[in-house]
Amino acid sequence: MKLLLATLLFGTVACGGGSDLDPGSGSDPGGGTGTLQLEGSVRATPRLANARAALDFDTEISVRVLLGSVPVTTGTVQLTSAGGTLDLAYDNNNGNNGSWRGTAIGYDEVYVLDIESGPDTVTGVRVDGPDIHTFSAPTAGATVDSSMTMSVTWDRAVEAETATLRTDMLDNIAIPDLGMYSMSAGALQADRSQPNENEIRLTRANRIVPAGGAVGSLFTVSVRNEIVVIAAPNPAL
Numbered sequence: 001m002k003l004l005l006a007t008l009l010f011g012t013v014a015c016g017g018g019s020d021l022d023p024g025s026g027s028d029p030g031g032g033t034g035t036l037q038l039e040g041s042v043r044a045t046p047r048l049a050n051a052r053a054a055l056d057f058d059t060e061i062s063v064r065v066l067l068g069s070v071p072v073t074t075g076t077v078q079l080t081s082a083g084g085t086l087d088l089a090y091d092n093n094n095g096n097n098g099s100w101r102g103t104a105i106g107y108d109e110v111y112v113l114d115i116e117s118g119p120d121t122v123t124g125v126r127v128d129g130p131d132i133h134t135f136s137a138p139t140a141g142a143t144v145d146s147s148m149t150m151s152v153t154w155d156r157a158v159e160a161e162t163a164t165l166r167t168d169m170l171d172n173i174a175i176p177d178l179g180m181y182s183m184s185a186g187a188l189q190a191d192r193s194q195p196n197e198n199e200i201r202l203t204r205a206n207r208i209v210p211a212g213g214a215v216g217s218l219f220t221v222s223v224r225n226e227i228v229v230i231a232a233p234n235p236a237l
Contacts, residue, residue, distance in 0.1 A: 030124035032212020071098030075117030081108035129221030
C-alpha cells in the first residue's frame, strides 16, 4: 500500500503562561503500562541556510512501537505541540517493523507523545527540545583555508544534551554543545586548483527515557542547521 503520511501545518496558537507546551517547560517521562517499547524521533531540518525562524524548518516524526517483538499496527500514536495534535500514520511499506510517521511545517521545540493500542499505553512523554541555533562563524558563503584549523561558532540559548557536527569529510562526530568547536585541518574537502563547496551541519538533541515504556524505549527531539562555505584551492594536495 502507498504510504500515507500524516501532515499538519503548525500555526500560531495562543498558549497561556506556564503551559506544558512552552519552551522551557522541561521534559517529563510520562506514564503508561510498561508494555510497549518505543523508539521515537522528532527531527527538524532547515529549508534555508542558517535558518532562524521556527517556520523555516520542516519536521519529520517517526515512532517505532513494539509489543514484545511484534510491531504495533493498530491504535493511535499522537504527537502534540503548541501547534496542535498530529495523528501519525502507520507505515506498512517495506516491512517497516512498527514505524508510525508524520510530517509538520515548522519547529515547535516542545513535543508530547501519547500511544494507545488496546490496553497498552504510553502517555504524556514530553521532550523540551533544543532551541534553534544559528552559525556565527564562519559566515555562509565564506572562503576558508581548509589546511588550517578553523573555529566554528554558533549561538544558542540553552545547552543541548547532545550535539553532532558533520562536514563533507567528517561523519557526525559528537561534540559538546558549548557554542564553539575547533575544526582540525582537513575537515573540509578541498581541490588543488579550484574552490570547493562544503556543507557544515550541526545537529543538537534532547531526549528522555519514557517511564511508561518497556526497557529500551527512547524519545528524542533534534534540530539541525547548516551553512555552505567555500574551501579555497590547496596546491599542496
